[in-house]
Amino acid sequence: GSGKTSLILSLIYLLMQKSNKNRLNKNQSSKSIEIWVCDGKNDELGAVMSQILPASHVGVGVETAELVHKLVKKSDERYKYMSKRRKKNPELAFADFTKFGFKMIVVFIDEQSAITASLTDSKARKQYQNDLLRLVQTSRASGIIPVISMQQANANSMGGNLGTAIREQLGGLRVIMGSANMITTQDKQMIFNESVELPISKFRGVGSGYLQTSDMQAPEAFEAPLLPTKSEDLYKLLSSNK
Numbered sequence: 001g002s003g004k005t006s007l008i009l010s011l012i013y014l015l016m017q018k019s020n021k022n023r024l025n026k027n028q029s030s031k032s033i034e035i036w037v038c039d040g041k042n043d044e045l046g047a048v049m050s051q052i053l054p055a056s057h058v059g060v061g062v063e064t065a066e067l068v069h070k071l072v073k074k075s076d077e078r079y080k081y082m083s084k085r086r087k088k089n090p091e092l093a094f095a096d097f098t099k100f101g102f103k104m105i106v107v108f109i110d111e112q113s114a115i116t117a118s119l120t121d122s123k124a125r126k127q128y129q130n131d132l133l134r135l136v137q138t139s140r141a142s143g144i145i146p147v148i149s150m151q152q153a154n155a156n157s158m159g160g161n162l163g164t165a166i167r168e169q170l171g172g173l174r175v176i177m178g179s180a181n182m183i184t185t186q187d188k189q190m191i192f193n194e195s196v197e198l199p200i201s202k203f204r205g206v207g208s209g210y211l212q213t214s215d216m217q218a219p220e221a222f223e224a225p226l227l228p229t230k231s232e233d234l235y236k237l238l239s240s241n242k
Helices: 004-025 046-047 063-088 112-118 122-142 159-170 185-192 231-238
Strands: 033-040 058-060 102-111 146-147 173-177 210-215 220-223
Touching: 004 033, 004 046, 004 102, 004 173, 004 185, 004 231, 033 046, 033 063, 046 058, 046 102, 046 159, 046 231, 063 102, 063 146, 102 112, 112 122, 122 146, 173 185, 173 231
Parallel strands: 033 058, 033 102, 102 146
Antiparallel strands: 173 210, 210 220
C-alpha cells in the first residue's frame, strides 16, 4: 500500500517515452530501450505488462527465474562480442554497449522474495540466486539494467546467503517508500547502507518516499507521479507508447 507498483509503472512509462523520443530523433525503425518485467506474485504489474510487452519479455511466478537466466546468457553473449571487437580495434577499449549496436535493456524484478519462495526445488532456487548475482554484478556494462523491488530489503528477501552480495551491487539508485516515521531504522540502513537522518518531507501518503543516487550525499524526499486509478485508463496510458 505504499505505492511501490505505481512507482514501477511510472518508471516504465517514462522509459517508454524516452525510447520513443530517441527513435524519432535518430530516425530509427525500432525502440532504443527494451523493457522486461518479472512479477514474482503474478499480480497487477504482470497482468498489465503482459498485454503491452512482447510475451518473451514478461515472466510471472516461477517463470521469472527462466527470464533472469535468459538475460544472463544475453549479457554473456554481449560481453563475448564486445571483447572480440575490442581486440581487433583498441579504440573500442572504453566504448560502452551502444557503440556495439546494443540496445539498453531495463528489467524490473518485482516481489523478489516471492520469486525465491516460489522456487521450491533447492537446485532451481540456487541457480536463480547465482543468476541474479551475476546479473547485478556484470550486466550493466553490457547494457542490461536490473531494477529490483521487494517489501523488505533484507538478505532473506534477496535470496538467503547470497542476498547481501546481491544487495551491495545495487548502488545506482536506492529508493524506500513511506514517510520517515513509518520507516524503521533497520530498513533505512539496509537501503542506504548507513545510519542517515531522513529529512522532513513535505510529501504525504501513498507514493511518497526517499531516494538516493550514487552521486547524492544523502537521501532526498520525493513523490511518485500520479497514475490513473482505473485499470482501463492505466492500460490506455501505457499502451499509448507501445
